[in-house]
Amino acid sequence: xxxxxxxxxxxxxxxxxxxxxxxxxxxxxxxxxxxxxxxxxxxxxxxxxxxxxxxxxxxxxxxxxxxxxxxxxxxxxxxxxxxxxxxxxxxxxxxxxxxxxxxxxxxxxxxxxxxxxxxxxxxxxxxxxxxxxxxxxxxxxxxxxxxxxxxxxxxxxxxxxxxxxxxxxxxxxxxxxxxxxxxxxxxxxxxxxxxxxxxxxxxxxxxxxxxxxxxxxxxxxxxxxxxxxxxxxxxxxxxxxxxxxxxxxxxxxxxxxxxxxxxxxxxxxxxxxxxxxxxxxxxxxxxxxxxxxxx
Amino acid sequence: xxxxxxxxxxxxxxxxxxxxxxxxxxxxxxxxxxxxxxxxxxxxxxxxxxxxxxxxxxxxxxxxxxxxxxxxxxxxxxxxxxxxxxxxxxxxxxxxxxxxxxxxxxxxxxxxxxxxxxxxxxxxxxxxxxxxxxxxxxxxxxxxxxxxxxxxxxxxxxxxxxxxxxxxxxxxxxxxxxxxxxxxxxxxxxxxxxxxxxxxxxxxxxxxxxxxxxxxxxxxxxxxxxxxxxxxxxxxxxxxxxxxxxxxxxxxxxxxxxxxxxxxxxxxxxxxxxxxxxxxxxxxxxxxxxxxxxxxxxxxxxxxxxx
Numbered sequence: 001x002x003x004x005x006x007x008x009x010x011x012x013x014x015x016x017x018x019x020x021x022x023x024x025x026x027x028x029x030x031x032x033x034x035x036x037x038x039x040x041x042x043x044x045x046x047x048x049x050x051x052x053x054x055x056x057x058x059x060x061x062x063x064x065x066x067x068x069x070x071x072x073x074x075x076x077x078x079x080x081x082x083x084x085x086x087x088x089x090x091x092x093x094x095x096x097x098x099x100x101x102x103x104x105x106x107x108x109x110x111x112x113x114x115x116x117x118x119x120x121x122x123x124x125x126x127x128x129x130x131x132x133x134x135x136x137x138x139x140x141x142x143x144x145x146x147x148x149x150x151x152x153x154x155x156x157x158x159x160x161x162x163x164x165x166x167x168x169x170x171x172x173x174x175x176x177x178x179x180x181x182x183x184x185x186x187x188x189x190x191x192x193x194x195x196x197x198x199x200x201x202x203x204x205x206x207x208x209x210x211x212x213x214x215x216x217x218x219x220x221x222x223x224x225x226x227x228x229x230x231x232x233x234x235x236x237x238x239x240x241x242x243x244x245x246x247x248x249x250x251x252x253x254x255x256x257x258x259x260x261x262x263x264x265x266x267x268x269x270x271x272x273x274x275x276x277x278x279x280x281x282x283x284x285x286x287x288x289x290x291x292x293x294x295x
Numbered sequence: 296x297x298x299x300x301x302x303x304x305x306x307x308x309x310x311x312x313x314x315x316x317x318x319x320x321x322x323x324x325x326x327x328x329x330x331x332x333x334x335x336x337x338x339x340x341x342x343x344x345x346x347x348x349x350x351x352x353x354x355x356x357x358x359x360x361x362x363x364x365x366x367x368x369x370x371x372x373x374x375x376x377x378x379x380x381x382x383x384x385x386x387x388x389x390x391x392x393x394x395x396x397x398x399x400x401x402x403x404x405x406x407x408x409x410x411x412x413x414x415x416x417x418x419x420x421x422x423x424x425x426x427x428x429x430x431x432x433x434x435x436x437x438x439x440x441x442x443x444x445x446x447x448x449x450x451x452x453x454x455x456x457x458x459x460x461x462x463x464x465x466x467x468x469x470x471x472x473x474x475x476x477x478x479x480x481x482x483x484x485x486x487x488x489x490x491x492x493x494x495x496x497x498x499x500x501x502x503x504x505x506x507x508x509x510x511x512x513x514x515x516x517x518x519x520x521x522x523x524x525x526x527x528x529x530x531x532x533x534x535x536x537x538x539x540x541x542x543x544x545x546x547x548x549x550x551x552x553x554x555x556x557x558x559x560x561x562x563x564x565x566x567x568x569x570x571x572x573x574x575x576x577x578x579x580x581x582x583x584x585x586x587x588x589x590x591x592x593x594x595x596x597x598x599x600x601x602x
Contacts, residue, residue, distance in 0.1 A: 024406075027401070027404065027406075030401070031408070031409075031412055034412070034416065035412070035415065038415060038416055038418060038419060038479075039415070039418075040434065040441070040442075041427050041431045041434060041475065042418060042419075042422065042427065042430070043441075044431075044434040044441045045427065048430070048433065056439070057439050058439070059439065059444045059447065060444065061444050061448055105338070106338040106339050107339070109336070109338060109339070110335060110338070110339035110340075112335055113331075113332045113333075113335035113336045114336065117331070117332045117335070119332040119333070119335075119336060122336070125336055125340065125343075127592070128343050128347070129339070130595060131588070131592065132343065132347050134529070134532055134591055134592065135347075135351075135536075136532060136535055136536020136537075136557070137536060138536045138538040138557040138560075138561070139535075139536055139557065139560075139577045140347070140350050140351065141560075141561060141564075142354065142357070142560065142561070142564045142570050142573045142574050142577070143350040143351070143353040143354035143357060143574065144346070144350045145564075145570075146357075146570065147346075147349060147350050147353060162342075162345075163346070165342060165346075166346040169339060169342060197327075197331070198331035198332065198335075199331065226423065227423040227424060227425070229425050229538075230539075230561070234565070245423070245425045248425060248426070249429075249543070252429065252432075252543075259433055262429065263426075263429075263433075266425070266429060267426070269423065269426060270427075273421065273422070273423055274418075274421050274422055277421040278414075278421070
């Protein structure tokens with residue numbers, strides 16, 4: 001050190017470089033720990049799904065005889081628990097699509113009326129939505145269930161769709177109102193002077209300009225409906241009306257849970273939302289930053 | 296991060312701008328326009344009344360009998376659940392949010408590999424909760440689980456049964472799973488908040504000779520504090536209602552010792568067929584929830600909706 005110090009200007013650089021390299025090394029070490037933490041449950045899912053049926057109950061860290069047979073069994077409905085897999089997959093898709101459509105429709109209409117037409121007392125609706133957003137869904141589950149039975153919707157996919165719409169719409173109204181501020185109100189005025197009715201303004205001006213927000217909220221609603229478990233579990237009881245997550249959780253309660261088939265089912269079920277998430281990641285994050293998702 | 300994220304974060308972090316707004320429908324809504332405006336909000340109003348207001352009122356009616364609460368408080372399971380919920384909130388939320396705050400700083404690094412790392416890091420949040428929680432449940436199995444297999448291979452340690460031997464191990468596992476699932480989300484939010492802070496402020500601080508820590512305490516934290524507070528409140532409410540982590544990782548076991556209010560309520564209602572008791576269980580969280588909701592609604596209104 002002391003010899004280097006004699007040289008005036010030059011000495012600082014190696015020390016600086018050393019420190020930078022040390023920070024970089026620490027950062028990489030930290031990143032590795034973070035990787036292991038993040039990927040362990042996902043690795044476990046993949047590893048178990050690749051096990052042979054008899055090999056699940058062994059002490060392997062990785063599958064000794066990896067096979068895709070588990071996936072094939074799921075896709076061909078070749079196990080008695082999985083005999084309605086595609087039907088249940090279809091139910092999940094149906095619920096997701098219906099929730100997305102209804103959420104976008106109801107949410108955009110309400111926010112057009114409140115935000116653009118400036119409906120008097122519209123803030124009451126905004127506040128009602130905000131309040132719904134901060135009530136945890138699981139706290140409302142029991143009375144919701146009783147009421148769905150009163151409405152005669154027990155064991156009906158529409159009961160679930162209404163539940164998901166209820167919890168997705170507040171977020172939609174929230175985002176639409178915020179995004180709507182960036183669209184000049186003069187456009188509405190101009191159209192109105194040309195004699196357009198409110199419905200025409202909504203269809204021709206509002207919706208096309210709101211496209212980015214529609215994509216963000218649509219993705220959110222689709223993922224919410226696809227990933228949600230509690231309401232689907234409560235409201236859907238027969239094997240044919242079940243969705244994939246409900247069927248998957250049923251596995252857990254059986255005497256000898258076929259873990260490799262379960263994990264294969266779990267992966268197949270998780271692929272669509274992950275793909276959608278990464279495809280729309282930017283839009284999603286933009287929207288989500290303004291709010292949050294419910295667990 | 297993309298520019299859209301940046302804009303959104305700015306919406307959250309920047310003080311609300313009083314933007315002059317004009318009505319498109321000047322002079323108020325007239326005649327048929329008013330009818331249109333009403334017709335447009337009716338669908339949402341109907342959803343709210345049928346699926347929020349009515350269930351809430353019905354729930355309040357179901358849980359109005361004071362004797363339910365005396366019954367609850369005489370139950371040891373309920374009291375244990377209450378303690379669990381408080382631990383879950385106190386440790387889970389704060390650890391998660393503080394971790395997210397630190398990690399968002401880490402992901403501000405401008406090296407090529409942190410971008411890729413971020414993509415992997417958000418995976419727990421992108422994957423649906425149920426498959427991963429089931430996977431964690433199996434991973435922590437004392438006899439066949441991956442964790443104990445790895446411990447044995449690497450260190451020759453015979454790990455415990457994480458979920459079925461002790462209440463504290465199981466509760467710890469549940470909290471860790473919750474953090475695993477939700478920390479990435481809050482990291483992304485706080486990262487966006489950090490990116491919205493103008494670089495000039497850091498440059499000015501650097502000119503004044505601020506060290507790394509000083510930059511954090513004098514620039515980053517004051518500007519991020521409001522966002523951090525809102526996120527923590529929001530996360531507290533969401534965690535209070537978190538059903539999946541507990542239900543799938545520990546299932547409330549061993550011996551019903553790791554339930555939280557959300558899972559115990561569902562258990563009361565559906566497994567022992569006492570919906571009124573279930574509602575009472577959930578409603579006993581209201582003294583905690585109502586102040587949180589009021590503060591949060593006030594915060595959200597002033598920082599966001601006015602924009």
